[in-house]
Amino acid sequence: MVGVLSLCNDTRQKVSLIALVRIILNDENMGILNAFRITNDLPSSKSMDVRASTIPNIPYSGLSSAWGFPGAVPSIVTITREQAMTVPAVARARGILAGSIGTIPLVSFNRLTGARITNRTLIEQPDPALPRINTISWLVDDLLFHGAAYLQVLDVSLEDGRPFRARRINPGRVSWNVNSDGTMITSYNVDIKPVPNSGLNSLIVFQSIEEGLIARAGRTLSTAIELEQASYRMAAEPVPQMVLMNEGMNLPGDQVAGLMETFKRARRERSTAYVEGPIKLEVVGLDSAQMQMVEARQFLSAEIARTCGIPAWYLNAESASMTYSNVTAERRSLLDFGLRPFISIIEERLSMDDVTPRNQIVRFAIDDFLRGNPSERVDITIKLLDAGIINLDEAREMEDLSPRGTQPANDNGTTPPSQTREIPTQ
Numbered sequence: 001m002v003g004v005l006s007l008c009n010d011t012r013q014k015v016s017l018i019a020l021v022r023i024i025l026n027d028e029n030m031g032i033l034n035a036f037r038i039t040n041d042l043p044s045s046k047s048m049d050v051r052a053s054t055i056p057n058i059p060y061s062g063l064s065s066a067w068g069f070p071g072a073v074p075s076i077v078t079i080t081r082e083q084a085m086t087v088p089a090v091a092r093a094r095g096i097l098a099g100s101i102g103t104i105p106l107v108s109f110n111r112l113t114g115a116r117i118t119n120r121t122l123i124e125q126p127d128p129a130l131p132r133i134n135t136i137s138w139l140v141d142d143l144l145f146h147g148a149a150y151l152q153v154l155d156v157s158l159e160d161g162r163p164f165r166a167r168r169i170n171p172g173r174v175s176w177n178v179n180s181d182g183t184m185i186t187s188y189n190v191d192i193k194p195v196p197n198s199g200l201n202s203l204i205v206f207q208s209i210e211e212g213l214i215a216r217a218g219r220t221l222s223t224a225i226e227l228e229q230a231s232y233r234m235a236a237e238p239v240p241q242m243v244l245m246n247e248g249m250n251l252p253g254d255q256v257a258g259l260m261e262t263f264k265r266a267r268r269e270r271s272t273a274y275v276e277g278p279i280k281l282e283v284v285g286l287d288s289a290q291m292q293m294v295e296a297r298q299f300l301s302a303e304i305a306r307t308c309g310i311p312a313w314y315l316n317a318e319s320a321s322m323t324y325s326n327v328t329a330e331r332r333s334l335l336d337f338g339l340r341p342f343i344s345i346i347e348e349r350l351s352m353d354d355v356t357p358r359n360q361i362v363r364f365a366i367d368d369f370l371r372g373n374p375s376e377r378v379d380i381t382i383k384l385l386d387a388g389i390i391n392l393d394e395a396r397e398m399e400d401l402s403p404r405g406t407q408p409a410n411d412n413g414t415t416p417p418s419q420t421r422e423i424p425t426q
Helices: 002-006 011-026 088-103 132-146 218-236 253-269 293-308 324-350 374-386 392-398
Strands: 106-110 148-156 163-169 174-178 184-190 193-195 203-207 241-246 279-284 360-364
Touching (some): 088 293, 088 324, 132 148, 132 163, 132 203, 132 324, 184 203
Antiparallel strands (some): 148 203, 174 184, 184 193, 241 279
């Protein structure tokens, strides 16, 4: 360095050269000192503060309702969740997805050893006022309909600053701010009031991999709602619209009203109608059979099942003979294509470092959900026992039976001496 400076006669050249060397040595992207870790650009362990965080600067897309669906896109129909839930097939699909996942327990594991560890309070019961099933079920509901779900931090741990308690927030109450380019979410608001990006009152954001049902399938759901309304009108007036035509002299208004009321009352009491004289009965429109309303509702139920990713027979959209074997296969199909996306979203978000300590992961215990019929379970248990993979107490635990307290046998298969009983001789 000194030798190079000695070659520079101009003072300005020396200053420029010194500045260039400093940039090369200290630049955080290409600096030589940083490359060899001579300088430490990371905060010291004493200054590291782990807090619950909404992880700002999230990629933003105007087409995704996970980010709010504000984009003006032609021919896209959006409806509200309340409107969608008036369709029985949608309500049934929501119950299957949210209810099934809500009943599956959450367990924590060590990422390195795979050993099961005690759940944190946030995993065991996030909301102090509600059971865990309520919170998890509504998170799945929000992911299904809106494409995003939110937990607001109520309390943080004094040990590491991670969330200790959290409560589900309706997505309709949440808004956000984006950067100048409109590409990244920088902060969130609840009821129009800004919330911090970390610590108390911050949001734990669960982002779906799709736009949300009310945006993605708005046209299909709108058609189903119209069909439900048509069915209601058809139930109120079970016969097509009828017209009483008078081909004779005109009648006063009071007589016309009386005639119509008498005819309507008679139609409610019996199915056969009688008219005489110049009165002629004409039927206008089609009945429910001619309109194929039953077939249309069946078709829309199948479409809704496809939209939600669940087998159609779960919504009674197709007739099939179910046995133990194919019910087990269908349940596996439901898990893989219907439940798995929501399960993975919740598992991976709760396993992130701002929620769960490093090297800990959170998983749903899906084994009970996939349990087969009793005959299959017995066959599997016997094979595991014969192979020495499990003992009798573990086998009983698999069937939710209390253990007998047996001890493992010696290597030679004999009972340990502590369990032998000497019979005294007379």
